Amino acid sequence: MDERRLRALTPSVIGILVRRGADFAAAEDAVQDALVEAMRLWPVEPPRDPKAWLVTVAWRKFLDAARADSSRRRREELVEEQPAPGPGSPVDDSLQLYFLCAHPSLTSASAVALTLRAVGGLTTRQIAQAYLVPEATMAQRISRAKKTVSDVRFDQPGDVATVLRVLYLVFNEGYSGDLDLAAEAIRLTRQLASLIDHEEVTGLLALMLLHHARRSARTSPDGSLVPLAHQDRGLWDTGLIAEGVEILQTSLARDRLGEFQVQAAIAALHADARTAEETDWVQIVEWYDELVRLTDSPVVRLNRAVAVGEADGPRAGLAAVAQLDPTLPRHTAVSAYLHERDGDVATAARLYAEAARQASHLQERDHLTRQAARLNTGLRG
């Protein structure tokens, strides 16, 4: 049994412990301990029934901890206060865990950390390494998060939107260190889609798959960013694209549009073009109109302006940009791009350099600096 399949059992095992009367925080600790033991023992001695093994070991760990706890009495009282195990099912348990770990009372960083541990079955060390903080810091973040949600009843209905935001954050963090957060986000979203029938869950899954499909084309061997228009489309993963498009079509057929479905639709239109020139920008602008309607986000309006620049020419794009707040992130970068396409190379070069100074992402800054350098070289020659 590989580590991924082992970790996939995490939420349902926590759910079983909670329904037996353990509080969430203690159940989560016990399951984490059991997972660590499983990773050590199973390669030598694989169990016949992995889930039953985990439940047994985690329950024993929970009892050991409860006995060792000096505030044992208090814990026993808490256990008694827990509502009697309802007619829950493993599906409900796992779904409730998603809701609990993304509870609105948590900051996004805490929700991300707790989700990766309690739903994803990752160790604190793995999460700490992925987010480049010390293990002790991450342990505290998780323990505080557990404290924050300790009063939330396990059977309380949750909000899918908050869960999706957390998963989207994990996906967008991408790839740092040994842990592939994007792949982990896809796994957790896929699992969520199997627990709940919701068009935005599948919308987000489609969005992730369509972006993940382009991963190997997104960076050049030296690590620099390759913009969509210049990517080698032969490197795109056609299997992931096909899966993403199919999931998206099923979601859209339900006629309940949401922002993730719209973003996925835009990603699908890019994926559909065999060359950058074949991109259906007119349709992309229409989807951006939908996205503006749904989110009213200035960042979306800026992205829409880029699409307008492609569909109706750089002047139309610049006119759309002119209506937006110049302090928006990437505003200067977008203006630079549109000025270059409009033939005003000197302005574009100046704006690219300015955008590079404002950039908050390393690869983006390098990319913008290169654009300025490229144009300035041309201007000198």
Next chain:
Amino acid sequence: MAKYLLLKHYRGAPTPVNDVPMDRWTEEEITAHMQYMHDFAARLEGTGEFVDGQALAPEGTFVRYDGEGRPPVTDGPFAETKDLIAGWMVIDVDSHDRAVELAGELSAAPGAGGKPIHEWLELRPFLTAAPTVTE
């Protein structure tokens, strides 16, 4: 979450309100100052916001490559007017507001007379990896 660098300067920052050099403090005042810094870091470990903290010696050297087969050229120490970093703390926080709040607290570390130094700290955001979904 976003990482920020809190930079403490030996020289180069604007003059603090309670501007008495450390060697004119009492020993108790120095101990209180160190304790404050230590407690601050410990508290951030507790909130899950601490990443790293280090102090630097004031003596530094500039080094540069001087061509194939030649030893590097060194220069320094530097004139009193040069900016000089005393140490740093790296924090990982939810917002820029939170980073400013924490820098403000660190700047309140006690100095002479047990009163806050009101020291100017430089707050610099880390450049991060680009997000996956951008269009």
